[in-house]
Amino acid sequence: MKEKGNLQSLIAETIGEDKSTISRELHCNCDERSGKYRHGLAQHKCYQRHELKPKRLRFIEDVKAYVDAMLSKEYSPEQISGRSKFDGVDCVSLERIYQYVWQDKKDKGCLFIHLRKKGGIENEVLPRIAGG
Numbered sequence: 451m452k453e454k455g456n457l458q459s460l461i462a463e464t465i466g467e468d469k470s471t472i473s474r475e476l477h478c479n480c481d482e483r484s485g486k487y488r489h490g491l492a493q494h495k496c497y498q499r500h501e502l503k504p505k506r507l508r509f510i511e512d513v514k515a516y517v518d519a520m521l522s523k524e525y526s527p528e529q530i531s532g533r534s535k536f537d538g539v540d541c542v543s544l545e546r547i548y549q550y551v552w553q554d555k556k557d558k559g560c561l562f563i564h565l566r567k568k569g570g571i572e573n574e575v576l577p578r579i580a581g582g
Contacts, residue, residue, distance in 0.1 A: 452476065452487055509542050509550065517547055521564040527551070 451461045458476070462469040479492035516539055520530040527547035534541030554561040 508540070509546060513541055514550070516541065517550065518561070521551070521561055524564055526566060 451464065452458075458472045459469045462472045465472075475492070476487050479495050480487045481491055516534065517530055520533065525533065527544040530547055531541060531544040551561045551565065
């Protein structure tokens with residue numbers, strides 16, 4: 451629409467965005483050599499910015515130690531996540547705890563044995579308990 455000579459306010463109205471959003475998009479993502487906006491280049495620039503954006507690492511050694519300790523006490527990832535909020539401990543989501551446990555299993559670790567459901571492999575890995 452911009453190439454056809456439409457004003458930014460008309461473009462914004464047409465796609466349901468604020469005109470400042472359109473202005474920022476055109477300014478940040480235009481081709482620096484020609485000054486023209488190309489959607490493919492804009493998408494590429496967006497991906498690059500997101501890859502370079504610093505991420506806050508929350509799953510640090512203290513958090514891992516807390517998760518390990520709680521898993522050894524047979525707490526589930528859901529309980530660990532909830533308990534950490536109750537205890538005022540900075541922790542990670544239950545999904546991240548599961549990712550940690552399954553990565554540990556891939557690395558030949560044994561954190562997964564503390565889970566109630568061992569991923570459908572309990573008969574293959576864990577020894578059977580007599581009478582159970």
